[in-house]
Amino acid sequence: MSAFNAIGEEREIDRDEFTPSVEPQPTWCPGCGDFGVLKSLKQALPEVGKTPEEVLTVTGIGCSGKLNSYLDTYGFHTIHGRSLPVARAAKLANPELEVIAAGGDGDGYGIGGNHWIHTARENHDITYIVFNNEIFGLTKGQTSPTSPKGHKSKTQPSGSAKTPLRPLSMSLNAGASYIARTAAVNPNQAKEIIAEAIEHDGFAHVDFLTQCPTWNKDARQYVPYIDVQESDDYDFDVTDRREAAEMMYETEDVLNEGTVLTGRYYVDEDRPSYLEEKRAVGELPDEPVAERYFDEDAEWERSYDLLDRHT
Amino acid sequence: MSDDELIWRIAGGSGDGIDSTSQNFAKALMRSGLDVFTHRHYPSRIRGGHTYVEIRAAGHEVQSRGDGYNFLLSLGDSFARNPQEEAYYGNEEIKPLSENLDDLREGGIIVYDEGLISEEDVADLDLEERAEENDWHVFPMDLRGLAKEHGREVMRNTAGVGVTAALLDMELEHIEDLMSDAMSGDVLESNLEILHESYETTKEEYDFEHDLRAPEGSHETEQALLSGSNAIAYGAIDGGCRFISGYPMTPWTDVFTILTQNFPDIGGVSEQVEDEIAAAALAVGASHAGVKAMSGSSGGGFALMSEPLGLAEMTETPLVLVESMRAGPSTGMPTKPEQGDLEFVLYTSQGDSSRVVFAPGNIEEAYEQTRLAFDIAWEYQIPTIIIYDQKLSGENTNVDVEFFDREPEPGLGSTLTEEELKEAAHDNSGKFKRFNYEDAENGVAPRSLPGQKGGRYLATGNEHSPVGHISEDPDNRVFQMDRRIGKLDAIREELDEERPSNQTYFGDETAEYGIITWGSSQGAVQEAVQRLNESGHSVKGLSVSDMMPFAEAEVTDFLESVDEAMVVEMNATAQFRGLIQKELGRFGDKMTSLLKYNGNPFEPAEVVEGYEVNLADEDRQPTAQVRIEPAAGD
Ligand SMILES: Cc1ncc(C[n+]2csc(CCOP(=O)(O)OP(=O)(O)O)c2C)c(N)n1
Numbered sequence: 001m002s003a004f005n006a007i008g009e010e011r012e013i014d015r016d017e018f019t020p021s022v023e024p025q026p027t028w029c030p031g032c033g034d035f036g037v038l039k040s041l042k043q044a045l046p047e048v049g050k051t052p053e054e055v056l057t058v059t060g061i062g063c064s065g066k067l068n069s070y071l072d073t074y075g076f077h078t079i080h081g082r083s084l085p086v087a088r089a090a091k092l093a094n095p096e097l098e099v100i101a102a103g104g105d106g107d108g109y110g111i112g113g114n115h116w117i118h119t120a121r122e123n124h125d126i127t128y129i130v131f132n133n134e135i136f137g138l139t140k141g142q143t144s145p146t147s148p149k150g151h152k153s154k155t156q157p158s159g160s161a162k163t164p165l166r167p168l169s170m171s172l173n174a175g176a177s178y179i180a181r182t183a184a185v186n187p188n189q190a191k192e193i194i195a196e197a198i199e200h201d202g203f204a205h206v207d208f209l210t211q212c213p214t215w216n217k218d219a220r221q222y223v224p225y226i227d228v229q230e231s232d233d234y235d236f237d238v239t240d241r242r243e244a245a246e247m248m249y250e251t252e253d254v255l256n257e258g259t260v261l262t263g264r265y266y267v268d269e270d271r272p273s274y275l276e277e278k279r280a281v282g283e284l285p286d287e288p289v290a291e292r293y294f295d296e297d298a299e300w301e302r303s304y305d306l307l308d309r310h311t
Numbered sequence: 312m313s314d315d316e317l318i319w320r321i322a323g324g325s326g327d328g329i330d331s332t333s334q335n336f337a338k339a340l341m342r343s344g345l346d347v348f349t350h351r352h353y354p355s356r357i358r359g360g361h362t363y364v365e366i367r368a369a370g371h372e373v374q375s376r377g378d379g380y381n382f383l384l385s386l387g388d389s390f391a392r393n394p395q396e397e398a399y400y401g402n403e404e405i406k407p408l409s410e411n412l413d414d415l416r417e418g419g420i421i422v423y424d425e426g427l428i429s430e431e432d433v434a435d436l437d438l439e440e441r442a443e444e445n446d447w448h449v450f451p452m453d454l455r456g457l458a459k460e461h462g463r464e465v466m467r468n469t470a471g472v473g474v475t476a477a478l479l480d481m482e483l484e485h486i487e488d489l490m491s492d493a494m495s496g497d498v499l500e501s502n503l504e505i506l507h508e509s510y511e512t513t514k515e516e517y518d519f520e521h522d523l524r525a526p527e528g529s530h531e532t533e534q535a536l537l538s539g540s541n542a543i544a545y546g547a548i549d550g551g552c553r554f555i556s557g558y559p560m561t562p563w564t565d566v567f568t569i570l571t572q573n574f575p576d577i578g579g580v581s582e583q584v585e586d587e588i589a590a591a592a593l594a595v596g597a598s599h600a601g602v603k604a605m606s607g608s609s610g611g612g613f614a615l616m617s618e619p620l621g622l623a624e625m626t627e628t629p630l631v632l633v634e635s636m637r638a639g640p641s642t643g644m645p646t647k648p649e650q651g652d653l654e655f656v657l658y659t660s661q662g663d664s665s666r667v668v669f670a671p672g673n674i675e676e677a678y679e680q681t682r683l684a685f686d687i688a689w690e691y692q693i694p695t696i697i698i699y700d701q702k703l704s705g706e707n708t709n710v711d712v713e714f715f716d717r718e719p720e721p722g723l724g725s726t727l728t729e730e731e732l733k734e735a736a737h738d739n740s741g742k743f744k745r746f747n748y749e750d751a752e753n754g755v756a757p758r759s760l761p762g763q764k765g766g767r768y769l770a771t772g773n774e775h776s777p778v779g780h781i782s783e784d785p786d787n788r789v790f791q792m793d794r795r796i797g798k799l800d801a802i803r804e805e806l807d808e809e810r811p812s813n814q815t816y817f818g819d820e821t822a823e824y825g826i827i828t829w830g831s832s833q834g835a836v837q838e839a840v841q842r843l844n845e846s847g848h849s850v851k852g853l854s855v856s857d858m859m860p861f862a863e864a865e866v867t868d869f870l871e872s873v874d875e876a877m878v879v880e881m882n883a884t885a886q887f888r889g890l891i892q893k894e895l896g897r898f899g900d901k902m903t904s905l906l907k908y909n910g911n912p913f914e915p916a917e918v919v920e921g922y923e924v925n926l927a928d929e930d931r932q933p934t935a936q937v938r939i940e941p942a943a944g945d
């Protein structure tokens with residue numbers, strides 16, 4: 001018998017199950033885009049048939065990091081920038097868990113940038129949602145890696161001299177196998193994309209545009225959105241690296257000029273996930289390692305056998 | 312300094328196979344019935360540069376590298392395989408001979424490779440004169456030529472072993488066996504030829520006037536040769552560890568590599584990751600999801616781990632970290648030991664943070680305490696750190712195999728099964744009280760694992776309520792803090808009452824003078840205490856392993872029982888002595904320090920000298936590179 005019966009349970013799942021029945025109420029400001037991510041996750045998870053107990057949401061620190069405080073799954077609210085390494089290992093320890101990592105643009109693209117690049121490179125089978133509000137929210141409005149050039153904040157009073165980071169292109173170059181951008185003001189698309197990302201077998205990076213009405217009133221999140229797939233102006237093949245790269249580049253350019261393009265940018269179903277790659281070279285057992293500890297018949301090889309013994 | 316021991320030093324260039332040759336020779340000596348202890352001295356470079364390994368072998372127990380040595384096999388030319396236009400400093404050809412003469416004992420043997428070391432260079436050393444003075448017996452041999460003739464030049468260390476065996480009157484049987492285990496085909500053939508030819512030639516060419524012969528001994532039980540890193544890796548496996556994540560840094564890399572190489576066969580997972588923050592964070596993630604996990608590093612890498620370490624503590628995620636010290640600050644001396652990270656390991660991470668810290672003193676303790684670390688970490692849901700150093704990491708000694716005769720302990724400690732979860736505390740809404748403080752025994756609130764039915768909760772590095780919600784409620788804060796901190800008292804009680812002591816005692820129980828040490832300095836102190844007692848002094852020793860929670864009762868008893876104590880440790884600021892004073896709040900006027908921080912571990916004779924100087928005259932410093940730090944008034 002499995003020690004993890006909530007995993008793979010077949011039943012009708014109500015989205016209300018993902019809402020904590022007691023405190024806490026979200027501490028997010030009214031109108032915050034983070035509500036949109038919470039909502040789309042609550043809609044997507046039952047849709048893809050996940051029970052709250054088989055889902056592990058791992059977050060960083062920031063307003064965004066509070067996501068799993070208001071979402072009733074198994075959760076791990078880690079430390080600033082470190083959600084991905086924690087999430088990766090949980091998946092390796094028990095590949096049957098549905099692991100979703102989330103955090104802010106400061107958290108994920110700034111302090112956690114190194115982990116992001118390497119998680120994408122290795123194509124870990126986890127979903128990564130970055131709440132991109134182009135600002136540090138929780139620490140009160142400092143410039144973030146995605147804030148546009150010239151952005152003024154208390155730490156860049158004369159306007160930022162830095163060119164913003166290009167998250168989609170970065171992820172593609174690093175090796176992510178699913179890359180999309182969506183927005184809190186676009187709930188239908190957001191739900192669909194999150195559901196797809198969860199079902200994707202490999203590293204699925206969703207750059208989720210969220211507005212921060214408190215610190216970033218100027219952000220372009222309020223202008224109309226265009227879905228790149230649905231618009232005739234932007235015809236490209238999402239499975240083609242070069243075309244995707246070109247589209248991302250264009251998108252990331254126009255984002256700073258006031259046009260917001262969202263949608264799927266790159267979907268590679270052929271690239272094996274890290275779990276598969278690691279199994280193929282004999283570095284990962286077929287059965288989840290976490291299950292062994294509950295298996296009474298498990299054989300625990302001794303280190304004693306490793307010794308060279310002689311009288 | 313007993314005469315019935317061999318301390319064989321093989322010196323040459325790093326990358327010349329000195330490590331594997333000495334490892335095999337140590338095994339051969341062990342198989343011939345001797346107790347062995349090895350010591351590695353190497354520079355921080357991969358190929359080229361002078362390096363040596365010492366093997367001490369005797370028919371009785373050996374606890375340290377000993378003082379000096381009595382057999383030098385000098386291969387010659389530290390850069391022979393890696394010619395460089397501008398060789399480092401000095402004359403590299405002669406270094407394996409010239410650099411090693413100072414520590415060679417009277418009556419010792421020198422074998423050097425005259426195929427690589429030139430006559431003029433030797434003449435410059437005044438070797439003849441010094442040999443006469445010290446009664447050294449010098450045997451120039453063309454090791455390189457011999458090797459070349461039958462195989463390849465690199466096999467000159469095999470030739471050296473053959474010469475050694477001949478000069479010591481050893482049988483070749485064990486050496487041959489080990490060679491056959493390690494290689495095959497042409498390579499084996501050539502090596503065997505070289506071994507025999509060098510053996511025979513030596514026997515024919517020379518009359519042996521020296522007294523040194525291979526000591527005799529026998530083992531009644533099976534023995535295994537292993538290093539401190541092996542012992543930690545094996546202790547982890549037997550403690551149920553099946554996940555390791557790391558980033559290479561000397562000397563921690565050894566543990567990381569050994570586990571990585573063993574895991575595919577025993578169903579474990581190893582990850583080499585982007586940095587040490589990630590390494591420790593991965594271990595936290597794997598542990599959270601239900602696998603016994605470990606990570607580790609050396610000083611600089613461990614610094615990066617302080618964040619995930621605190622996270623593990625706050626979320627009560629069990630975790631074992633190892634910290635293999637090397638000389639600091641910063642990158643310090645990458646390949647030299649020091650016991651300078653004690654305070655760092657005890658107090659790193661913000662807040663009133665606590666963890667369990669064990670400092671094993673020898674190879675058996677390294678195995679035992681690593682197992683214990685896993686047990687305690689999972690039972691009490693607390694990070695546990697094994698602190699050791701480059702010396703213990705790399706030294707090899709034989710251990711009675713019976714020592715390992717015990718069952719593995721894979722259990723997840725205070726983790727619930729789904730059945731148990733049904734009975735566990737839940738709040739009114741039906742949520743599992745993961746961080747329940749109401750009836751937590753010993754501070755421990757049983758945990759669930761993601762994927763289990765009925766155990767959903769939020770783990771967070773923020774202060775949190777019993778179900779895991781972020782909370783700044785003052786009452787909750789105090790309850791949770793008290794519960795978490797209370798674990799240390801419970802652990803201390805368990806260690807004192809239910810477990811065999813991790814502290815090691817030696818010497819004469821009734822002695823009025825005590826020597827206290829910790830970690831890898833244990834062996835040298837143990838031997839020094841033995842020698843002092845043999846020469847008519849009355850001294851006893853204590854080596855402490857429990858750094859946090861501190862072995863308060865045992866150290867208090869020991870210090871109360873002596874008039875004076877000397878604390879021996881390898882650092883410049885007397886960190887362990889400071890810890891004793893902090894923990895016990897007294898004894899400042901009883902303790903003197905003997906400190907060494909030049910990159911080389913203590914030799915027993917230095918501890919003996921420190922004792923003598925301390926007793927004789929407090930103002931004098933010992934002659935060796937050690938320092939006496941006098942007692943401070945309370
Ligand atoms: C190591 C560390 N450095 C800094 C902080 C302070 N800090 C908390 S949240 C945050 C930035 C949050 O910005 P972002 O990730 O964009 O998330 P948002 O709040 O906008 O959702 C910072 C710098 C911290 N908690 N830990």
Ligand code: SF4
Binds near residue numbers: 032033064213
């Ligand atoms: S500060 Fe900004 S990001 Fe944070 S909750 Fe308020 S609106 Fe949302």
